[in-house]
Amino acid sequence: AQSVAQPEDQVNVAEGNPLTVKCTYSVSGNPYLFWYVQYPNRGLQFLLKYITGDNLVKGSYGFEAEFNKSQTSFHLKKPSALVSDSALYFCAVRDENGANNLFFGTGTRLTVIP
Amino acid sequence: EAGVAQSPRYKIIEKRQSVAFWCNPISGHATLYWYQQILGQGPKLLIQFQNNGVVDDSQLPKDRFSAERLKGVDSTLKIQPAKLEDSAVYLCASSIDGTFHEQYFGPGTRLTVT
Numbered sequence: 755a756q757s758v759a760q761p762e763d764q765v766n767v768a769e770g771n772p773l774t775v776k777c778t779y780s781v782s783g784n785p786y787l788f789w790y791v792q793y794p795n796r797g798l799q800f801l802l803k804y805i806t807g808d809n810l811v812k813g814s815y816g817f818e819a820e821f822n823k824s825q826t827s828f829h830l831k832k833p834s835a836l837v838s839d840s841a842l843y844f845c846a847v848r849d850e851n852g853a854n855n856l857f858f859g860t861g862t863r864l865t866v867i868p
Numbered sequence: 869e870a871g872v873a874q875s876p877r878y879k880i881i882e883k884r885q886s887v888a889f890w891c892n893p894i895s896g897h898a899t900l901y902w903y904q905q906i907l908g909q910g911p912k913l914l915i916q917f918q919n920n921g922v923v924d925d926s927q928l929p930k931d932r933f934s935a936e937r938l939k940g941v942d943s944t945l946k947i948q949p950a951k952l953e954d955s956a957v958y959l960c961a962s963s964i965d966g967t968f969h970e971q972y973f974g975p976g977t978r979l980t981v982t
Contacts, residue, residue, distance in 0.1 A: 757911075786968045792910055797872070797959060797973035798911070805968045842909050848968075858910030858973065 756781045756865030758847050760859035767835045769866050775830040775862045785847050787828040787829075788856065789819055792842040804828060815839070835866045870893045870894065872974035874960050885946035889977045893962030894939070899923075900937055901971060903959040911959055916967050917943065950981045973979050 757780045761857045767773045779785055786805055790798040806854050809821045824860040828830060833850025872891040881887050890944050893900050898919050914933065916924040919940040921953035928935070932951070937943040947954055962972040 757906075788970060790973075795975070797975045798961075800950075800970040800972065803968070803970055855913055855916065858912070860908070860910050 756847055756855075756857045758845050758857055758859040760843075760862045762862050763860070764818070764863050764865070766865045766867060769837055770834050772809055773832050773835045773839070773864065775843050775845075777828045777830065777859060778826050779828060779845070779847040780822060780826065781849040783849045785828075787821060787850065788846040789813065789817070789818075789828075790844045790846065790858075791831050792844065792861070798844060800832070801851045809828055835844055835864075837866045837868050840864055872960055872962055872972055874958075874974035875975055877975065878978050878980075880982065881950055882948040883952055883981050886946065888947075888949055889945045889958050889960075889979075890959030891900050891943045891974060893943070893960070894972055897962035897964055897972075898940070898970065899966045899971075900943050901963075902935055902943070903920070903961065904956045905959055905975045905976070907956070909925055914945070916966070923966060930959040946964045947979075950979075955979055 755804045759778045768796045788803045789801040792798050802811050804811045804821045811828050812818045817832050830863050848856050900917045902914045915935045917937040917946040920937045922966050935945045939973045957976040959976045961973045963969045964973045
């Protein structure tokens, strides 16, 4: 069975500091991994994905994520946080052998403090 | 490129009433999804369409929920009769096809059942 864990409900970081939002996953085969961001009263917006290839994936708005197969992790990172990055972040996974059924984590609320 | 459209944005109904949601996916996207997002949780897939056929409806409470995708484009999701626990945001998403491509989400419909 597929599952995603986001161990932190809330992450606070000062503006200009690096940020990390953690995600670990469980799938039976090779994973397809995604990060989405949700702003208030808006739908989820795609940030980046890992399908295959380079373990470091770059996405929108300066975000990147590192796929670590041995630790089954896909942490989201940004070198310098902006106040506008404050939002709810969701990690999602699907099994390459399954239907295109994304399993989402419970979300991490990121607050960037001015 | 126009995004995924959903209506209405908000709906308040009493329990045992019926309600319907509408979704128009991104033009050319073959795959359409309906998710339920309960407050404090990640989205959970209810049903997935490939063109006008159902790929996965294993999580759809079929005794009260129904969905259709007319002519492989627009889709409607209906709840009849509604229960208090159906209060949630209903998200529609679409993707090019049912493989590893990212899903694009609409703004959602916030349903409150009283």
